[in-house]
Amino acid sequence: MSKRMKVKPTQWNIMLEFLEEHPQLITQKFDGINGREEYNKLWAELSxxxxxxxxxxxxxxxxxxxxxxxxxxxxxxxxxxxxEQQRTGGGDVQTPSLNDNELRLINLMGWTAIRGNGNIELGLTPTTTAATITNPKFVKLPKNHYPKNLVLTPISSTTPVISPTPITTIPKLNPLIISQESSSSNNNFSNPATNTSTPTRKRKNNENELEEMHSELMCTLRSINSNLGRLADSADVLIKDALRTNVHLKKY
Structure with missing residues (x-):
């Protein structure tokens, strides 16, 4: 029996970069009837x-x-x-801290996966939802389908197509660290005789909610950025097709 290959940190890093570009491999949600085909295609590319x-x-x-x-x-x-941090009230813990790659993975999974919300853990089978604007489809008509009396205003071939600025830096927030720092601060300035367990618990819940909102916001921004890139590419194709069609019509 062959020994199981251990994945190296550099391989995890490459995988994370790919997953950050295609978060649907983590969420397991694909749009349209070709969802499974797209899922398999992306996994083959990553492998x-x-x-x-x-x-x-x-x-x-x-x-x-x-x-x-x-x-x-x-x-x-x-x-x-x-x-462990909850048991110690934000004091010293024995469990090692999460490294950068682990934090990136949790940001993709969402902090709800850590706290738990009763949902079933995602497996390997992708789910397909109704088609949305997340993955727009553009249909290119053959040239003979354009109307003969079509008149297009000439467009310069140098007309620039504005591409969106990619999101290259994503701030990472660690609610575990925030919770630890907040608890330590409370211990330094609060009265030992005062029971602060209830305010501390509420504060931790608020911090967890903020972290979940942050993770969802970053996923949304990545999706918007990806869609803008597709729209820019499609606009470029449409402009080139219009130019070719205009030249073709002028001959007649």
């Missing part, structure tokens, strides 16, 4: 990229299993760290 690093090769199914196992491991670690 080829990881195998090309020369650090070991796996099949698509084994890379998927590695991601599921890693998600569960990171989730368990974050939950253990959170529970």
């Amino acid at each position: 080829n990229k990881l195998n090309a690093m020369g650090l070991g090769s796996k099949s698509v199914e084994k890379w998927q299993r590695s991601l599921v196992d890693w998600k569960q491991k990171v989730k368990s670690k974050a939950q253990a760290l959170r529970e």
Whole structure:
């Protein structure tokens, strides 16, 4: 029986970069009737990229299993760290802190996955929802389908198409650290004889809600940025088609 290949940190980093570009591989939600096909296509692309690093090769199914196992491991670690901080009131803990890659993965999963909300853990089977603007489709008509009396205003071939500015830096907030710092501050300035457990619990809940809102906002921004890129590319194609059609019509 062959020994199971251990995934290297550099491979996790490449996988995270790909998942941040295609968060639907984490959420398992694809739009339209071709959702499963798109899911399999992206996983094949990611697997080829990881195998090309020369650090070991796996099949698509084994890379998927590695991601599921890693998600569960990171989730368990974050939950253990959170529970230990709650027991110690924000004091010293024995559980190691989350590293950068683990924090990036949790930002993709959403902090609700750490606190728990009764939802079933996502597996390997993607779900398909009704088509939305998240993945717009553009239909290109053949040239002979344009009306003969169509008159287009000439457009300069140098007309610029504005592309959206990509989101390159995403601030990472760690509610575990925030909770620890807030509790330490309260311990330094509060009266030991005063019971502050209720305000502290409310403050932690507010911080967790803010972290969840932050994670959802960043996913939305990434989705908007991706859609703007597609719209810019489509606009460029439409302009070029209009130019070619205009030249063709002038001949008649």
